[in-house]
Amino acid sequence: MVVRPRPGDQRQGLLVVGNRVLRCALGKGGIRSIKREGDGATPLGSMRLLSAFVRRDHPRRLVSRLALDPFRPGDGWCDAAGDRNYNRPVPLPYPASAERMRRDDHLYDVVIVLDANIRPRRRGMGSAIFFHLARPGYAPTEGCVAIHPRDMQWLLPRLSSRTVMTVTR
Numbered sequence: 001m002v003v004r005p006r007p008g009d010q011r012q013g014l015l016v017v018g019n020r021v022l023r024c025a026l027g028k029g030g031i032r033s034i035k036r037e038g039d040g041a042t043p044l045g046s047m048r049l050l051s052a053f054v055r056r057d058h059p060r061r062l063v064s065r066l067a068l069d070p071f072r073p074g075d076g077w078c079d080a081a082g083d084r085n086y087n088r089p090v091p092l093p094y095p096a097s098a099e100r101m102r103r104d105d106h107l108y109d110v111v112i113v114l115d116a117n118i119r120p121r122r123r124g125m126g127s128a129i130f131f132h133l134a135r136p137g138y139a140p141t142e143g144c145v146a147i148h149p150r151d152m153q154w155l156l157p158r159l160s161s162r163t164v165m166t167v168t169r
Contacts, residue, residue: 003042015147022148027144030042031168033045037127046164048164051069066159076098087117111130111131131165
């Protein structure tokens with residue numbers, strides 16, 4: 001999978017999978033080669049798909065070669081750069097800053113964790129870089145790549161732990 005910025009709008013992109021091109025949302029900070037916590041940028045480079053999470057309480061038939069683990073109500077993701085669990089899943093409530101993974105807006109009904117700043121993990125170099133569902137109109141993300149739910153449903157069966165997403169300029 002290759003992600004390129006859309007001509008004329010660096011906060012939207014084109015996701016190329018084989019001979020199919022899907023529209024996607026990118027970070028509000030565009031694409032950056034050096035990612036920093038809070039810059040809103042999508043990291044430039046190649047990222048493996050590490051794991052996938054889904055909301056099982058929202059009925060949708062999903063099939064994938066990736067393991068689709070269910071979210072629990074208390075699942076979070078630490079975005080506090082100084083915390084020992086920075087850029088890792090954590091239980092909520094959590095004493096440091098952490099994003100709630102089970103969202104009400106459906107963006108995280110399907111979330112694929114990308115290996116951006118996972119191994120090695122460097123504090124302050126970006127956290128919670130996911131591949132998830134897009135907002136209406138493909139509004140920018142906080143640094144993730146997001147696609148339409150219909151496109152995600154088409155793409156999921158084609159993904160595996162060997163799939164790599166490459167973000168280019």
